[in-house]
Amino acid sequence: MIQRIHLEILQALAEKGTLGEAANALFLTQSALSHSIKKLEDQLNTTLWEKQGRGLRLTPSGEHLLQVSHTVLPQLAQAEAVLRALGEGRRGKLRIGMECHPCYEWLLTVVQPYLQRWPDVDLDVVQRFRFNGLEALEQHQIDVLITSDPVLKEPLVHVPVLQYELRLVVGNTHALAERTTVSASALSTEHLITFPVARERLDVFTQFLLPRGVEPRQHQEIEAMDIMIQLVAARRGVCTLPDWLAERYQAQYPIQHLRLGDAGVFKTLYLVYREADSGLAYLADFVRAGAISEAVKSQS
Template sequence: MLSASVLEIRHLRTLQALRDSGSLVRAAQLLNLTQSALSHQVKLLEERYGAPLFERKSVPPQFSAVGSRLLQLADAVLPQVEAAERDVARLLQGQGGQLRIAVECHTCFDWLMPAMDAFRARWPEVELDIVSGFHADPVGLLHQGRADVAIVSEVDAGDAAAVDHHPLFAFEIRALLAHGHALLAKAWLAAGDFADQTLITYPVPDDMLDLVRQVLEPAGVRPARRTTELTVAMLQLVASGRGVAALPLWAVQGYLDRGYVAARPIGPQGLRGELHAACLPQVSARPWLQDFVAVTRETSFVTLKGVELL
């Protein structure tokens, strides 16, 4: 007769995270655990069943027969658990609602659309919409009642009391250059390297450009500028030697893999950007908003290369 099961919901989530993220390190980040805590969970299960759950040296993890069977259980059980929790939230707080999303970054749509698709499947009764146009002050739309969530790159201390900021993820911003560019001889670029270049950006205020705000402005560097609305146009200009640009690595990884342009880190530690979901406190209290943040974090972490959860 089998002894009492040691399996818990958290163990099943751990197995899914290992598969979806591809490594112990990333799975721990996805679950907001330390790597040692995650390893302890795995060790507990392996001791209980007397067999390894996956091959330690393989990346991504190759699950054993035992691990695969438990993963099948996780895939069957966890969707039912999550659906039941959403049903309970609907019973307690009512159904329906509207989620209007405003963005301040041109590349946000690359990851926002998959996240919205995943959220829509979980909360079909919530009306999803993107506030049309680019907005230099998306948080202002929250106060005006024109948006429910604003995707922002900075947490404004002045808004801290009136606006909730839910951290999403961090990412590296790389300098993009044409093949054969002289700056490719450097391992990383400093502010002064941009001084005699033409910097191609989106047509937005400088305080919304991480490269300008974090690197160039503090160093007093003001390169020549050129703007374009489209990411693909920016990359085409870079590829043809008309200037340099700086974009999130996840947004241009496909172009780098195909050799369309080249890239270099900005600064010895790299240039880091962040994204947060801002909303008013009364919106934060809605269960579907909390799920939107969770789904967005998980979807982006699994699908975008090189992002780190905040």
């Protein structure tokens, strides 16, 4: 039957390209590697690879098993990490995924004291803004998702950690800088700068512009937040940021921030994790620290 080593062999072959390099990566001999796959092929009555020149090419069966390995191996690795953490009490690895740029700024406010409390817990941050965080969480590729777009789905737990208002940021000398609020129609003549995220996940579009049938004059994507703020300060465009982040940058750059519409656009940042992992002390402490940070902010 299919064993972990079979999945590791296919991944190593796909990454290294040759049987010899794959064997070296797995600390196996070529003959042992070939024998292991040949035995599985005989059991399943299929072929997983075939020779192509000096190298090997995966067959459709091999490609399918390779795709299975991308899901199963991370799950096995996570299961081992959980068992080790449970066995050792304070050891483990916390993998945090983020779906938004401001998520990273929030994380910086809580991560340092957390690392001091848990010196034996490794921390890994997946900061990819076009990935499917919910899928990564369900497939055990991450342990905690930081998102402002929760999908209330069992058996996932959603903990609110930060409530904020989305604000329009403009340069001090911009024509809108004297206002306290801005209408959607006012942005029809503006150069709007956003992070490189699909429109259906940008709140300025989904909750402000599109419901009112408004398009900005120009839309530009920028990944570096500091560059975005400098462009705005130079009146090269406008952008939106959470209020707490806009206030932080206002102390450094000549910018102002305004309310989007009379009612404003309000959002909540969530930590999402698998309910089955609730017993992990180091994960529970990270979530609790995030919730406490919001409680302190609300009282200040």
